[in-house]
Amino acid sequence: MKKHQALLDILPDHVVGNRDFMIFGHFLEHFHRQIYGGIYDPGSHLADENGFRRDVIEALRKIKTPVIRWPGGCFVSAYPWKKGVGQRVPYYDKAWRVEEPNSFGTDELVAFCREVGAAPFICTNAGTGAPEDMSDWVEYCNLDIGEWAALRRANGHDKPYNVRYWSIGNENYGAWEMGAKTADEWARLVLESAKMMKRVDHTIELAIASIPDLDWNATVLRQAGDLLDWVSIHGYWSRASDAGVFEQGYDNIVARAFEPEERIVTVKHILGSLGYLGKLRIAFDEWNLRGWCHPNFMSFGAADHALMDANDINSNYNMADAVFTACFLNSCLRHCDVVGMANFSPAVNTVGAIFTHADGIVLRPTYHVFDLFTNHTYEEIVHSALATPEFEVESSDGQATSVPYLDAVVTRDSTTGAIGVSLVNLHGDDAIPCRIRGFGASAYGGATLRTLNGQSVDAYNDIDQADAVSISTSQLAFDDASDFSIECPPHSVTVLNLN
Template identity: 50%
Template sequence: MKTTINVHRVIGIRDRMLYGQFLEHFHRQIYGGVFDPGSPLANADGLREDVIEAVRKLNVPIMRWPGGCFVSSYHWLDGVGADREPTFDKTWRVEEPNTFGTDEYIKLCKAFGCEPYICTNAGTGTAEEMSDWVEYCNLAGKGRYAKMRAANGNAQPFNVKYWSIGNENWGSWEIGAKTREEWGHLVRESAKMIKHVDPTVELSAAALPDIDWNLNLLRNCGDYLDWISIHQYWDVIHETNNASKFNQVMAMTAGLDANIVKVRGLLEALGLQNTIRIAFDEWNLREWYHPKAVTVEQGITEDEYLTPRNGNDINSLYTMADAVFSASVLNMLHRNCDAVGMACFSPLVNTRGCIFTHPKGIVLRPTYFVFDLYANHLGDTVLDTWNDGDDMIAVEDTQGRSTMVPALDVLATTWADRHAIAIAVASRDKTNPHSLQLAVDDAWIGKTVTVYTLNGSSEESFNDIDHTEVGVVQHKLGEYKPGLSVRMEPHSVNIVEIA
């Protein structure tokens, strides 16, 4: 396939918040994940130093917390101060110790070097409770909650800029689910109170690619919102944990941007495209495994709904399929960077995350290296590309239907000073290599070509404790010449740099 790149054909400037992450109080993401007091690997604040080191290498820009579904029955006051008591998490049906709360989260964000992004309780919570949380975080000495923060050891405000009203409150599974009419009213009143507390914050609200829901939300609250939040998982396995195989996953890359297109189209129709951006703030290939967690079925035991969650931590589930798919999603988000300004991979640690923790260290799953490559090697300016050639492959989806997808998914970027071009390529063919012929301006002739390739020996390769099959290899290809072809290995993620 031949790809022509013109540095003057610009799609837009990507926001680094596309590389955001997410943590929820679910299974081992917080407790035994990022927060593990008593572990020899934790610092004085109980935060895992090996996790901090790995995350800092990714230059994570923003991290959403504390949910997720968890937040819809979470009351933030339970997680601050010296006298905390355990509560019962009505979403995930476990005891919540509350030893990790707002102050600990802010410490974690500072350790990671990222912006905090707090999702509020719009399920069982109220507009006043949400705005009280903003008081606690952002006011300097005024009122009860700012004084409470100071008494808890933080005299200076946290200055949390990004806040979300609710999580998936349109879903029947969510604690405190709302109708679209109820939602529009609650979001408007919550946003009003929050911005009366701190008018500098940026607000998102839970939405989905549904015209009726979003129309009601935007007509009621468009003047208050800065973001509209949508989520997506493609491999629907929350009840089975039967992970789809490589070709089935590649079939899921067809129409990746369908939900983005729907939401951006509605924003444009309402004339809000310049004031409200899309926050794709919870995404991953595979749904989390939590069988029977959101059921009203009688007689369900912990062995049926709680013990199976350990299946999320089977590292062999996370292969090059996850890596290539995640690269394809990031490519799609970059191509929509004029509408999408934030995205949060779900989650950061454990469950389906890119980092797995165990008592003696961590495992970097294949998706970790995707974020490493994209965050550290791509430019801010997203370029349009023209692909000459019908390089398609046939793959079967989970229903056994044949689907055609491009063998190579190509994204081109540069920097404001144009010191380099960086091209991301997701190679979706399970078996065969493909050649990518590059055509760029003559000004790049003689520049050095470097390729970073993420891969393993097969599409099923994975990383585990004392078992490393997936990593990044760097190759120098010499000088760029017109017509240069770069060989893309099967089931790989690549960055081609011309500098």
């Protein structure tokens, strides 16, 4: 293999697994402008009769958003859901230390998900809440009978919502979370909550907040594992400072591009060692390259809410974000046997894929990654072998790290046999040719290449430059050869479709 050339061998008839489309999910929290001024803005000329932003709904439909996790996040650990249905009054949100308008609750979430075409995934309050509160919430959403079902009907919603996906708590393992628990305390609460929730509706699927730690999971799963369906893990790999400064530096970021996969493998091994591999799946239900800017969150002093506006600076989100996001999704595809759901955090505003403003939206680079993967990859993961050179970068801690030039996953349409190859060039400056062979190119009529890129690693989209990072499309014709080569531009995400 020549220097700076990659080789991808494909075995299209060797299916290694099927993806779950839920890995392309999203997350929304009552934080800053995600709900109010984000998806829900009744005073906007862009809102529909329910107060939902029509442009946001259209954008989420385009990327076929399959599931939306809500309402938190740290917010949920003090969320009184019963105050968020029927007659409402604002209240003080102890998580983010602001007044919660409380005009967006369970009924609005379900209505919004229906407009988008997504399944609701409700995270319950395991902080200040109790098992009865959680099971009452299931009753409100899913039953025909009982006090809380009657309240739903009184609120104008006669038929049950049939919410399938539920989570017991958020990050209750962490000292920052209201209602933080030890492993033993958490195991007991999970057991009692799961019992009550599944006695209300045994068809629901339950996730629990977890960490990639053997002892923690052993304690919880030995007590409650048989009542669960998912273990929930979270990950952010680049933190914003309390001064509202987001880390830049492309090399620092690509040095971490495969850390999410390492976390998946760790949890997979933990599940296997405890006898739950194949019984429980991973829901990576909060993830993003960038953590949110929430100054003084860990302190008890006054919160500086003005600094949260740093989340809205679109130049923070560039091709580094796109490359990291594509590598994350490739990792989920590679581990489709255990990763069944993932929720990009968040969908709208903060560090999300969509930015809203008074006159429209901006689609950040990460949005276009979802466009490529949801619309142009397929359900079957087929065997492939990638040989790629590596390059060295210096990570933020000053350590030299080897990073592959190229990351790739091959998918196939089970009905038509069409092939979709997702290729990520992680190098910031160099293009890399990739020779693709083993599938019989002459059997296909040609290929379509869709490449997401910008002029530099720092390229970003904003109100006045909405397409600085965008997808370009080109066609590739085949001769009688059994293989072919394409060139992957620097800092790019490409999906190649063979039809």
